[in-house]
Amino acid sequence: MIELDNLTVRFGDVEAVKAVSFRVSAGCAFGLVGESGSGKSTVLRAIAGLNAAWSGEVRIGGVPQTSKRSKDFYRQVQMVFQDPYGSLHPRQTIDRSLSEPLLVHGLVGIEGRITRALAEVALPNAVRFRYPHQLSGGQRQRVAIARALIAEPEVLLLDEPTSALDVSVQAEVLNLLSELRETRNLTYIMVGHNLAAVAHLCGTIGVMRNGALLETVGADDLCAGHVLHEYTRRLRELSVEIDAAPAG
Ligand code: ADP
Numbered sequence: 001m002i003e004l005d006n007l008t009v010r011f012g013d014v015e016a017v018k019a020v021s022f023r024v025s026a027g028c029a030f031g032l033v034g035e036s037g038s039g040k041s042t043v044l045r046a047i048a049g050l051n052a053a054w055s056g057e058v059r060i061g062g063v064p065q066t067s068k069r070s071k072d073f074y075r076q077v078q079m080v081f082q083d084p085y086g087s088l089h090p091r092q093t094i095d096r097s098l099s100e101p102l103l104v105h106g107l108v109g110i111e112g113r114i115t116r117a118l119a120e121v122a123l124p125n126a127v128r129f130r131y132p133h134q135l136s137g138g139q140r141q142r143v144a145i146a147r148a149l150i151a152e153p154e155v156l157l158l159d160e161p162t163s164a165l166d167v168s169v170q171a172e173v174l175n176l177l178s179e180l181r182e183t184r185n186l187t188y189i190m191v192g193h194n195l196a197a198v199a200h201l202c203g204t205i206g207v208m209r210n211g212a213l214l215e216t217v218g219a220d221d222l223c224a225g226h227v228l229h230e231y232t233r234r235l236r237e238l239s240v241e242i243d244a245a246p247a248g
């Protein structure tokens with residue numbers, strides 16, 4: 001479903017992403033981890049068509065992409081950001097935010113689709129007439145997920161979708177994403193800094209460092225510590241320590 005060959009992204013003289021190649025089969029979830037600034041978001045943005053300054057090959061469902069994406073592409077591939085305000089307009093009701101993609105793609109049955117989308121992310125229908133600031137962080141992220149899914153995409157690009165949430169609701173949102181992938185047969189790329197969370201959702205994980213893909217490892221191998229690079233081992237140990245640390 002997703003094929004990257006030598007994806008390279010430059011910002012001026014800086015190579016933020018260096019010849020990254022990987023593949024994600026339809027219905028599978030691929031995780032991207034690595035320290036801040038390693039290029040994870042830049043990879044997602046290039047795939048999503050939010051960044052024109054890239055080279056290499058990007059194919060979605062076998063279709064080679066250029067810097068200009070088709071309208072179908074924007075229906076097929078959706079992105080979810082760390083901060084749901086990135087996709088929800090603060091002065092628009094949830095109803096309006098959810099209607100927008102349906103209007104853009106000319107889909108009918110708006111009323112029913114919004115009701116179903118909210119039910120799918122386990123939110124009450126009354127949420128429709130609220131504004132983003134009237135919801136909790138977890139509810140806002142559920143709305144952002146509903147909005148990403150409402151026009152029935154095939155691919156979700158998730159950029160640290162739970163990092164801004166309270167620890168207590170992170171697992172709920174991860175479980176929701178996991179269920180949605182199964183019921184809708186979605187293909188995911190998920191960026192995250194918590195290795196355990198990424199390994200929970202993704203069968204295969206790519207480790208990025210300084211813009212390059214250092215190694216690709218199966219979630220089971222990662223959990224068992226069967227990794228190639230010392231850097232991956234340290235990243236894993238660090239996230240285990242954070243998880244084990246007492247809260248507060
Ligand atoms: P990550 O998501 O892994 O934290 P990013 O992909 O956001 O990393 O950033 C990778 C590198 O690219 C960083 O050095 C960052 O400063 C740089 N970068 C990202 N976006 C831009 C931009 N719009 N303009 C200039 N530099 C950028």
Ligand code: MG
Nearest residue numbers: 040041042159
């Ligand atoms: Mg990022």
